[in-house]
Amino acid sequence: MPALPSSPFPDLATAPALIAGHGACSLLTPDGELLVPDRADLPALLRTLPPPLLVHAPATLRGIGLTPPAPPGPWLDLLELFLFCHPGRSAAPTPRGLAIALQVPVPARLEADLLPALADTMLETLRARSGTADGKPLREMLSVLRAGRWPWAGIVADALDAPDQPQPTFDALRVWRRLPKWEETAPRPAPGNHPVAPGDARTRLRQILGPDAETRPGQADFASVAAGAFDPREDALAPNIVLAEAGTGTGKTLGYVAPASLWAEMNGGAVWISTYTRHLQRQIDQELRRLYPDPAIRRHAVVVRKGRENYLCLLNMEDSINTVLSRGAAAGAALIPLALLSLWAEVTNDGDLSGGDLPGWFGELFGRGTLTAMADRRGECIHGACPHYQTCFVEHTIRRAREADLVIANHALVMSQAAWSAASGSAPLAEDAVPTRYVFDEGHHVPDAADSAFATTLSGLEAAELRRWLLGAEGSRSRARGLRRRLEDLVATEASLEAPMDAVLLAARALPAPGWATRLADRAVAHAPPPEPIEDAETDVPPSTPSNPFTALLAAPLPARGLAPEPAPNNPTEEFLAAIDRELAARLAGKDGRARRMLGGECDLHPVPDDVLEAAAALSRALGRLSTPLHTLIQRLQAKLEEDADALESSERARIEALVRTITRRAIAPVDAWTAMLDQVPAERAAGTTPTYVDFIRADPLPAVRGASPAERGHDIGLHRHWLDPMAPFAATMQGPAHGMLITSATLRDQPDTAGSDWEQPAWRAAEMRLGMPHFAHKPTRAALMSPFDYAKQTRAFVVTDVARDDPDSLAAAYRELFLAAGGGALGLFTAISRLHAVQERIRPALEAARLPLYAQHVDAMDNATLVDVFRTEPDSCLLGTDAMRDGVDVPGRSLRLVVFERLPWPRPDILHRERRLHLSRPAEDGPSDALSKVEAQRLYDDRIARMRLRQAFGRLVRRADDRGAFVLLDRRAPSRLFSAFPQGVSVQRLGLADTIRAVAEFLAASPSH
Structure with missing residues (x-):
């Protein structure tokens, strides 16, 4: 591609437009002709054209076999214009995703002529602001972007009617001067202890849902059960605990929000809703818009809390700006991300750099180091000595959380805060007011979080x-x-x-x-002898990093x-x-x-x-x-x-x-x-x-x-x-501050295949052991609400019997043909990153030739949340991932219609697992103790973990009543005793690959939405 021109970029009338990648190429020439060039010819063709319009330059250039140079490049990336026009909003970084975010109708077949329409829509927004008070800060920031030779500068200047300035307004970068300051307020009084009646919880749920909402069987029952976690505590160090297993589709989020919000309003206290993944934090925050439609009220009532390292540090930002400005004329392109980040910092809800309202693809456009340098690095905060202490995003969030009704946090932060309160014995020194009511969503991950928190x-x-x-x-x-x-x-x-x-x-x-x-x-x-060659180690998770x-x-x-x-x-x-x-x-x-x-x-x-x-x-x-x-x-x-x-x-x-x-x-x-x-x-x-x-x-x-x-x-x-049992310190930590806890998930219990009709009591005992309930003084309340979905009708499950699981070529061929048979909408799950890499390299060309975009965790530079957003937006795309994609990914509709799991998700045979299966496997959990040997008990311990993971993976498939999908396991060694992980009514067929491909294609073709 040509070098960056020294003169301003041309106007949109003479700019070509390009959609390329994943096998799809469309080029709009300056004279308005739509071409479908061969990917191999595109680099040479682009050298003859002015800088093109495109969406997501790094992905587009990689899609045509080019290595993206450092920005700014010789292109007009619509995502950069979106950052300027709509800071604080996000969009999936694809043409379709951008069109949806801008409310531009999406044509059935995406061609490059869509891109000028997207640009015009954003420029029209700028034209409307040009004569208003909102236009002044944009014009000032534009002067900085001009100094950085931003490719969009000339076009945006015309839209804003902004004449060129001889001297850039660098003060526009110093956003901390314009941010509001927090002020100390009187401590919030201790909350009351009025209970939430089950009938009142149901009434609140109806109010949240509204008269036109979809009726979900069991959701009102779940709200009634969840209300029990908000009863007054009768004994010291003995919180009320409710264990509620709610099948997929129950609507458990609003089911527990109903009694939680009601208790907070009645008692003047905060309920902390804790999750394991950022996906669910963001999802809950979005769901709460139904309860608090007014943004101002919602900002007061709801706060999302994360660790400090997730937030923009204004002192680090000031250091970065001063470093760049000290270079004078050599600052150049380094000004562009600083300017766009400053625009975002002035409108962001909470300054969250990861999973908040900053698009997850920002780091891809401008380099990960840009955001990493801005983060509040672990432990480096100087608190009151910082000149930006009273405008600090973290401090704002902490103070908002003290007054909020609902705080959406994560398991690690909740345990850390509770442990600090227990250790210090002095609540006033805690960053947040210590809550008394907790909801642990994704409750099956509480032991994992406790294991990390207390190690x-x-x-x-x-x-x-x-x-x-x-x-x-x-x-x-x-x-x-x-x-x-x-x-x-x-x-x-x-x-x-x-x-x-x-x-x-x-x-x-x-x-x-x-x-x-x-x-x-x-x-x-x-001290060592010469090393011997070995094969790459397999792992369920990426190598440990700080x-x-x-x-x-x-x-x-x-x-x-x-x-x-x-x-x-x-x-x-x-x-x-x-x-x-x-x-x-x-x-x-x-x-x-x-x-x-x-x-x-x-x-x-x-x-x-x-x-x-x-x-x-x-x-x-x-x-x-x-x-x-x-x-x-x-x-x-x-x-x-x-x-x-x-x-x-x-x-x-x-x-x-x-x-x-x-x-x-x-x-x-x-x-x-x-x-x-x-x-x-x-x-x-x-x-x-x-x-x-x-x-x-x-x-x-x-x-x-x-x-x-x-x-x-x-x-x-x-x-x-x-800890051998990490729930022991969890119980010791939580039993003091907690008056009530709801632990909920779609997979709290395991259903072994040998349990017969009396499986529920042993399954509950096993779940209680795993969740540390014996360490608490009071026995928990148990509740199970079945999924409303007809899995026998809506799903199919297969085990492929003729794929060699240790042969990368055979494994890749299976993924390729299954994904093609489904026409995309496929999630491929792996237990080892090395096999994910091997498969994606082999199947990408064939999928791109079929115009099926392929994305992969640990391969694409996008973070997991952005990958899921893209996968959800592009209905024919395919996504490969490991355990982070197995749990907590919510993609309803046609975008996810096939799940392919590469092999059984057995637990890693490491030392920690060895000791836990030896000492924590309890024969009594699975039947009479005299019927099980110690070896059998340990086998059942392993089986339980594998079944729970299979249940989570299968749970990605059907998220609403009209979803249909197929689940394929490429592990011929899978024992039938594990198939009780699947919902009742789902029969598992063992077939060869060819028969499985035909069955998947026929089943999905019969779906009305396919």
């Missing part, structure tokens, strides 16, 4: 990140701010803080220094970071990491060798060799020297709050409280947990006893670092501690 990991990345948080950037260009930066003005006025702070910074040097991963790898090479993407730099080889290598320090953390790394290498020796450790591997901690014992003891002492001054620092900050209570301004008090909270969470909590774990390293569990924890050593590949090859990036190593 302890002492790894190179975790420890190095803590060092960076305490010491700040060490010789790099990072803007990381250390503890001294957070406390410098307080220390200047409070001399008692200086000594403990200095002691902390000195002791922090016992944590891994920059370049630790290189030194670890060097030691591994020195929650903060910037920590990749902490582990990078120093030359890749632009720094001079430093000698290995006498560092107790690095000595301990090297010791457990040697132990892992020894236990993985042989066939797997050192290469297995580089890809990821694990081993038991016990029995513990002498060098690990010595290194653990030395590290424990070093962490003690860090913990003591940290505790002293906290005590003196708290003393200042008490001693200066009459003199402290509210903002200063809030800042000190935030520092106490942050230092405790970010530094003291992990250091004390690591110390406790290290001190117990010598203790081995006696044979025949049930452990409280499972301790093991695990290696994980390091995140990729720019300039480093996979071999150079090395691996992380860590000591991991998980």
